[in-house]
Amino acid sequence: MNQPSKPIARSEQLYQRACRLLPAGVNSPVRAFRAVGGTPRFIADAHGPFITDADGNRYIDYVCSWGALILGHSNDIVSDAVAAAARRGASYGAPHEGEVLLAEAVNAAMPGxxxxxxxxxxxxxxxxxxxLARAATGRAKIIKFDxxxxxxxxxxxxKAGSGLATFGLPDSAGVPPEMTAHTLVAPYNDLAAVEQIMAQSGAEVAAVIVEPxxxxxxxxxPADGFLQGLKRITExxxxxxxxxxVITGFRVGRSGASGLYGVKPDLxxxxxxIxxxxxxxxxxxxxxLMQLVAPLGPMYQAGTLSGNPVAMAAGLAVLQQLDGTAYERIARMAADLEAGIQQAAAAAGVPAQTNRVGSMLSVFFTDRPVTDTAIAAETDRKLYGRLFHAMLERGVYTTPSALETWFVSTSHTDAEIEATVQAFGEALREAAVTH
Ligand SMILES: Cc1ncc(COP(=O)(O)O)c(C=O)c1O
Incomplete structure (x- = not known):
């Protein structure tokens, strides 16, 4: 299963050409491998749990398009639905049945x-x-988490995470201070901080937004009671x-994190x-609240391609395949992966922590439990970078940043999980001694 590393000449050529026209050769920052170094692999083909680069190297994929592909790549039913929908027209700019069907499927799973x-x-x-929250409350401030x-x-x-934290930029250039003046930031999992902000500014806060x-x-x-606490405080x-x-919806269960943790958000x-x-x-x-959205109400929001028929058909074909068994299976495989990683790290004598919710998983090189971004940022990210490359050489594609989440899809099987655990053990031993 694990393949020896092959040349990446074609990826390198494409990367050079791409860099002439696309910033860092990519269309979304973390794909550029800046956090781990090296040449991003240009992907030519993807099936099930595998992606194959332009040089023909095949990798077991745990990025899965950043969590979008819960069924893995090129799922037959989805591909057929996409092809059939495209033949009926790529975009109508008018309502169609696919939007109704997907809305009904989402609503049935997430009645909130x-x-x-x-x-x-x-x-x-x-x-x-x-x-919409600002329109509904007539207030301007929002609270988000670091x-x-x-x-x-x-x-x-x-203070957004992932790409930005990786590049060490607390904020983006080009955002005038006025645009974030109403954004208040609290540490994740810290209810007391939210209470404190609310005690000062509660009457001006339109919403708290959180990744559950x-x-x-x-x-x-989330720490025990964190989400419920947010519900209570906002109320x-x-x-x-x-x-x-956006990540957890249809990922941690059919009813998302809201169903998993039993918390009912407003939005x-x-x-x-999807x-x-x-x-x-x-x-x-x-x-x-939704009745405030135009043209029913005064909150304006629109989109030329919104409700696109091809995209609606793809989403529906995914949701139709996600039942309880699928979620049990991917959680069990991710648990096996987690256990294998923990054992391999212990055997290599490398302090490591894993965090996992269902099929979402991260490994951090630290001996402290990781409960917020400050702790995550202090973990050994250089070691992660070396591990990443050692895994890549062994045919496993994990996230090109320590501050991202690995995803298991329904297309992964025990064979890929076992191969990954073996690759992880070897890669970690190699990464831990290389400086
Ligand atoms: C939790 C969360 N919200 C929002 C977004 C933004 O989604 P998109 O990249 O589709 O704009 C992301 C993207 O990764 C995300 O992880």
Whole structure:
């Protein structure tokens, strides 16, 4: 299963050409391998749990398009649905049955999304949910958590995680201070900090937005009572709770983190999985809030390609294949992977912590439990970078940053998990002695 490393000449050529026209050769920063160094692999083909680069090297994939591909790559039913939909027209700019079917499927799984609106990305979903919360409350401030990433809208680029933390930029250039002036940032898992902010500014806070399981500082689960606490505090102060389930929606269970942890948000944002690999996001929630959305109400939000028929068909084909058995299976495989990683790290004498929720998993090189982004940032990320490359050489593609989450898909089998555990053990021994 594990292949010896092969040349990457074609990836290198493509990377050079790409760098002439695309910033760092990519269309989204973390793909550029800046956190781990080296040449990004240009992918030519992907099937099931495998991606194959332009030089013909095949890797077991744990990025899975950053969590979007819960069924793995090129799932037959999804591919057929996409092809059939494309033949009926790529975009109508008018309503169609596919939007109704996907909205019904989402609503059935996540009943808290009493009404919803489809958009084209997670960024659009969170940006629109914030606008809606402000419209509904007549308040301007929002609270977000340090290390939670909610896409790249200006107001949400205050202390965002993943790519930004990796590059050591607390905020993005080009965002005027006025745009984040209403964004208050609290440490993740720290209810007391939220209480404190609310005690001072509660009457001005429109919403608290949170990743219910953080995925952009590596995988960091919510502390016991954290989400319920946020629900209570927002209610007390007349603010809204927005769960950003762009990663967790249809990932940690069919009803997302909201179902898993039993917390009912006012608004929910989803994306990734509901598009089956095509660009889709959605925001939704309580009916009286969603009735404020144009043209029913005064909160304006629109999109030329929103509800795109090909994307709706892909999403529907994914949701139709996700039953309880699928979630049990991927959680069990991720648990096996986690156990194998822990054993391999112990055998190599390397301090390591794993965090896992269902099929979301991270390994951090530290002896401290990782409960927020400050702790995640202090872990041995250089060792992770060396491990990443040693894994790549052994045919396993993990996240090219320590501060991202690995995803197991339904297409992974025990054979891939076993091969990964073996590769991890070898790679870690190699990475731990190389300096
Ligand atoms: C939790 C979360 N919210 C929002 C987003 C933004 O989604 P998109 O990249 O589709 O704009 C992401 C992207 O990774 C995410 O992880």
């Amino acid at each position: 999304m009493e009404m919803l609106r489809f958009v084209n990305s997670g960024t659009e979903a969170t940006m629109s949910a914030i606008r 290390g939670c990433y909610h896409g790249h809208a200006d107001a949400l680029l205050a 399981v953080a995925g952009n500082m590596g995988c960091v689960p 007390q102060h007349g603010a809204l709770l927005i769960l950003d389930e 929910t944002c989803i994306g990734k999985i 598009g089956g690999g095509l660009p889709v996001g959605a925001y939704g929630g309580r009916r009286e």
